[in-house]
Amino acid sequence: MDTFLKSGKGLLLAYDQGLEHGPSTDFNDRNIDPNYILDIAEKGHFTGVVFQKGIAEKYYNGKVPLIVKLNGKTNLPRGEPISSQVCSVQEAISLGAKGVGYTIYLGSAHENIMLQEFGEIQEEAHEEGIPAIAWIYPRGEAIKNDVAPEIISYAARAGLEIGADAVKIKYTGDPTSFRWAVKAAGLAKVFMSGGPKAPTDETFLNQVKGVIEAGATGLAVGRNVWQHADPLKMSSALSEIIFNGKDVQQALGMVVAQ
Amino acid sequence: MDTFLKSGKGLLLAYDQGLEHGPSTDFNDRNIDPNYILDIAEKGHFTGVVFQKGIAEKYYNGKVPLIVKLNGKTNLPRGEPISSQVCSVQEAISLGAKGVGYTIYLGSAHENIMLQEFGEIQEEAHEEGIPAIAWIYPRGEAIKNDVAPEIISYAARAGLEIGADAVKIKYTGDPTSFRWAVKAAGLAKVFMSGGPKAPTDETFLNQVKGVIEAGATGLAVGRNVWQHADPLKMSSALSEIIFNGKDVQQALGMVVAQ
Amino acid sequence: MDTFLKSGKGLLLAYDQGLEHGPSTDFNDRNIDPNYILDIAEKGHFTGVVFQKGIAEKYYNGKVPLIVKLNGKTNLPRGEPISSQVCSVQEAISLGAKGVGYTIYLGSAHENIMLQEFGEIQEEAHEEGIPAIAWIYPRGEAIKNDVAPEIISYAARAGLEIGADAVKIKYTGDPTSFRWAVKAAGLAKVFMSGGPKAPTDETFLNQVKGVIEAGATGLAVGRNVWQHADPLKMSSALSEIIFNGKDVQQALGMVVAQ
Amino acid sequence: MDTFLKSGKGLLLAYDQGLEHGPSTDFNDRNIDPNYILDIAEKGHFTGVVFQKGIAEKYYNGKVPLIVKLNGKTNLPRGEPISSQVCSVQEAISLGAKGVGYTIYLGSAHENIMLQEFGEIQEEAHEEGIPAIAWIYPRGEAIKNDVAPEIISYAARAGLEIGADAVKIKYTGDPTSFRWAVKAAGLAKVFMSGGPKAPTDETFLNQVKGVIEAGATGLAVGRNVWQHADPLKMSSALSEIIFNGKDVQQALGMVVAQ
Amino acid sequence: MDTFLKSGKGLLLAYDQGLEHGPSTDFNDRNIDPNYILDIAEKGHFTGVVFQKGIAEKYYNGKVPLIVKLNGKTNLPRGEPISSQVCSVQEAISLGAKGVGYTIYLGSAHENIMLQEFGEIQEEAHEEGIPAIAWIYPRGEAIKNDVAPEIISYAARAGLEIGADAVKIKYTGDPTSFRWAVKAAGLAKVFMSGGPKAPTDETFLNQVKGVIEAGATGLAVGRNVWQHADPLKMSSALSEIIFNGKDVQQALGMVVAQ
Secondary structure, three states: OHHHOEOOEEEEEEOOHHHHOOHHHHOOOOOOOHHHHHHHHHHOOOOEEEEOHHHHHHHOOOOOOEEEEOEEOOOOOOOOOOOEEOOOHHHHHHOOEEEEEEEEOOOOOOHHHHHHHHHHHHHHHHHOOOOEEEEEOOOOOOOOOOOOHHHHHHHHHHHHHOOOOEEEEOOOOOHHHHHHHHHHHOOOEEEEEOOOOOOOHHHHHHHHHHHHHOOOOEEEEOHHHHOOOOHHHHHHHHHHHHHHOOOHHHHHOOOOOO | OHHHOEOOEEEEEEOOHHHHOOHHHHOOOOOOOHHHHHHHHHHOOOOEEEEOHHHHHHHOOOOOOEEEEOEEOOOOOOOOOOOEEOOOHHHHHHOOEEEEEEEEOOOOOOHHHHHHHHHHHHHHHHHOOOOEEEEEOOOOOOOOOOOOHHHHHHHHHHHHHOOOOEEEEOOOOOHHHHHHHHHHHOOOEEEEEOOOOOOOHHHHHHHHHHHHHOOOOEEEEOHHHHOOOOHHHHHHHHHHHHHHOOOHHHHHOOOOOO | OHHHOEOOEEEEEEOOHHHHOOHHHHOOOOOOOHHHHHHHHHHOOOOEEEEOHHHHHHHOOOOOOEEEEOEEOOOOOOOOOOOEEOOOHHHHHHOOEEEEEEEEOOOOOOHHHHHHHHHHHHHHHHHOOOOEEEEEOOOOOOOOOOOOHHHHHHHHHHHHHOOOOEEEEOOOOOHHHHHHHHHHHOOOEEEEEOOOOOOOHHHHHHHHHHHHHOOOOEEEEOHHHHOOOOHHHHHHHHHHHHHHOOOHHHHHOOOOOO | OHHHOEOOEEEEEEOOHHHHOOHHHHOOOOOOOHHHHHHHHHHOOOOEEEEOHHHHHHHOOOOOOEEEEOEEOOOOOOOOOOOEEOOOHHHHHHOOEEEEEEEEOOOOOOHHHHHHHHHHHHHHHHHOOOOEEEEEOOOOOOOOOOOOHHHHHHHHHHHHHOOOOEEEEOOOOOHHHHHHHHHHHOOOEEEEEOOOOOOOHHHHHHHHHHHHHOOOOEEEEOHHHHOOOOHHHHHHHHHHHHHHOOOHHHHHOOOOOO | OHHHOEOOEEEEEEOOHHHHOOHHHHOOOOOOOHHHHHHHHHHOOOOEEEEOHHHHHHHOOOOOOEEEEOEEOOOOOOOOOOOEEOOOHHHHHHOOEEEEEEEEOOOOOOHHHHHHHHHHHHHHHHHOOOOEEEEEOOOOOOOOOOOOHHHHHHHHHHHHHOOOOEEEEOOOOOHHHHHHHHHHHOOOEEEEEOOOOOOOHHHHHHHHHHHHHOOOOEEEEOHHHHOOOOHHHHHHHHHHHHHHOOOHHHHHOOOOOO
């Protein structure tokens, strides 16, 4: 994972929401354009950017290390969630990827299919010398609360057990319970999933601060940056917390009030 | 996609309705014959023609660039839609194809199977240096309105994300909302799906004009041409709008009143 | 398909009913023996004989061109019909086959699996230079009337679209509607499926005459020949209609009254 | 099948009940030990012995020709029966097998999966020059009476059609109806499945006599031998009927009264 | 299995509970760390340690022979249990494994999938010269009592039949019935599954003594060791019973009272 880290910490810009949620849910006239995101990734000093293969193939410019998500789904189908591989490891590498990502809906009735597919991807990625990163989201009828501490730590641990080099998980809500998740992940790096735009900048920066205090490696963020009125200022604030250990108030000072 | 474009615009003649809808639904004594369609494609100056492999193998004459649809289904089965690959990329190329097409029923319970199959096809097509075109039709129990703007733009965006070089989608009904879909598709070319025969020529030409105004690349049309009393005149009218920027009334003048 | 035609017409002897219907339903002490069928095929001047691989391997004598059915099922399971490949194209060829057959239950919930499997078989057969023949029977909960003209013509057209060199379909009941099916099949040859033993010879010969009048290539017949009291006379009657253009009364004269 | 026949007849000792039924249902302190069975097979002059691969690998001594069952299941799961391949043809051969066996639950909702898997096994076995033997047991919700004559003859015929060199089927209860099954199997050899321990030796020997009278090749027996108080005497009785054409009373004289 | 035995007996330390049960169910601040387990395995003189591939890749130090579990699942999904392969045999070997493990939920509606996958793994492992160990747990709607003697002996026998070199099964509760399971396993080695932490040390040691008296090879233990207040003392107690034939009271003397 060193390609995606700076002093052991990481800040990834995620942009697969066009497939996962649809453009009308998450995008506006600016952030619907992948070039806008690439620009933020570069100027905001992100340590990695996350695309599906189509965006990577048509837009990627090589300036920020690339993670290609290898599976994906829309939010349209009903029933137990399943996301299948749509890009091979070889294709991802040929598009410039230095790492690959894969989502596992833990607890889904199709969990075993995704665990198996990730297992194959992880081995292929390691043969190629690149990290395999697991987005692990407990979801489906069996999951009552997908951010309960015991569920989030289970997701983190599952990632370690199946050989993920890093796991992207949701925040539990407080540093103490998230610390347990980080501990469960062991030598697998933990990235908090940014999630939907937080009601205020302070709320979001507090989450990020909690994640870092809990010992996590960093953040994979999308909407809280590229839906922000000033993405670069928010990026700077995140960098200050993640890489420079600043506190929330210091970081907040970098963001223009909304 | 350049093979299928003229000055950056495209007009494709689609003819897989025999499999998708059945001959008794869509055909008459003339247009049931693939040679009739090949004739229209050539004389109507279409930039591409779309066949299933059987038609391509037994009829294709090499005069208009060929897209082979790689999957297909009938409209007979009940339940969540799924269309599986019936022709390999290699076979399509050996039949003369310069591009391949594949339908994805976004929102179907089997969405993941089609996304995965398209993923493999797209990589194989690109290795062979030909474009992969995605017919993206949201369909299934989860889809209440398959031409709602947010659904059509989702289809367009999904196509971009999974690496389609072009997407064929339905019209939203107005240029403004379709422009959003075109924007969502980014560098993937957008073709409107012609759909069933429109009640009047004017209605259809207005749709096409709206599509072009919205910034789309063109049209993949079937029934509105080969069910037309004078397909070549309708083809000319479409060409005028798509390639020459004429308005609807100008184009309408080329079509004999029905 | 030339291997199986005489002056462009064909008469195939089908004998896979042992698997499809069971011996107690269709066989008696004579026709349960494959050698009896081989004898009829030869002496009755059939242009092809259709076996499953087991019969081909243990009985086939090379005298009449062989079609090996590559899939098959019993009539025992409930639920939506599916018939899976039980013989490879290579194996069929090694058993002496000059053509391969495959059944598709159009409209079944498993339609897509059979279309996909046929797609692979068709390509392999064509690489080997032999025809792929599709038995296309609309069946399953979604099919209310499996000999309705629009259903039979759909079956015929589906065969053409997916690359079948010939289709075996049921009779619609009259030459006019069957002519539409033949037209829908285009350059794919159409064989009527003989079906269960007709109540009288005249009834059956009238069907065959109607099929030929409709422009079809011929007949794939089983029970109406090998359940007949005098199979060779019935074979002669069929030959007269199919190859020599005789009318029903002329042909009927060749059959001993039952 | 000659490897497993003596003067055209065969007597196979089946011992896969540990997997199919469990040890507590069928075994006692003696017959739970595979060496006990190997001893019976040798001293009882069986023409073949049937094991799963695990027993073959750890116990087989090469004295009696070996058939390895390639699939298997427990009797624990509910629902439509399915038994999947657990041993490859290559592995079976490396364990010393001179033939392979495979069970098909005809009429099961999963019938097509087993027919397809057997199809592949049969071709691989024939390439290797060894016979493929089909255990064909109609079973599942659709099967009301699994020993009805029309069902047993269907099983026999299905075996012939899909290329089995021998079929193992249950007894219909009388020689007349079983003769029809033997006829349906044609050139495929027919072995009666021994089934559970018969109430008396005479009952069982009468069944075996009926099977031989019906023209079958022999018997694949397990529990009626290795659950017997004196397996070797029962083996001798079976040999007398099968190989020497003795009648039941003569054979019965060889068995100690129980 | 000799790699994992000392004088024919074995004591394996199992640590895949992080994936199977989640960290919050089974772990505390000490045993959540794989290094803690590796330390116990070495100092406690275990003859083998069992990890998923992720733990093996990031922590394994080569000091105690390694078994890599090749499949795994979480306890989150509802429905019939299925655990799919997430690690290849080749990958396990490259991680240092001298044996591979695989869990089969006997009686599950998906039993056949797991039996088939194990079948392939077993052959690949044997080609590589390492043992294949089957965790066999009857589970699912069809299983009323998963430690009933007839169920446990069935599990043991199934392991032998499908070619497992060793089976890991639950304890039946008494040596007499477990002896039957050991007998059913034949030449396959039997390891008792340790299960959840027993209420008292004496309870657990009594189980282990019963297992050894029944003729089993040993124990695969996790929670009863690494959840213990003094894992090394408990390890010594287990060693005394398993390797040195001590009785429970003697062994108990080695464990500090809790």
